[in-house]
Amino acid sequence: MSKFFQRVYRVVRLIPPGKVATYGQIAALLGHPRAARTVGWAMHALPEGSDVPWHRVINAQGRISTSCWEHASDLQRRLLEAEGIVFGPDGRIDLTVHRWEGLTWPEIDALRQGKDKDVAD
DNA sequence: ACAATGACATAAG
């Protein structure tokens, strides 16, 4: 497991219930604004027993991006709805309401501090 | 090291 993945997981874990973040957003928080695809890859590679709220990570359109049958989109939707996320009539999420923006630069800095310290959870 | 891949993002048709 690369450190990038670990960092991705670390950030995703910080997403509070009822909020969602986009792949690009997470990538940006990690210092790689264009590594959204890699973030998605990290989600796909998530270990089953992980405590990472992967369901709170969606694409920039506010839609479920999963294309894997093993990680069914309806499962993700169910998890999100269970946290209070409201889906639009066409299955979209209102990012202006549910978008996670609680992570500020100080917090990002804190993450960067711990990045070399411990990557294993 | 090169080529292919993928839960993305954005622009264009």
Add this chain to the structure above:
DNA sequence: GCTTATGCCATTG
């Protein structure tokens, strides 16, 4: 709004 095409980045064979 949906489908294509291009760019990006890290992982994997």
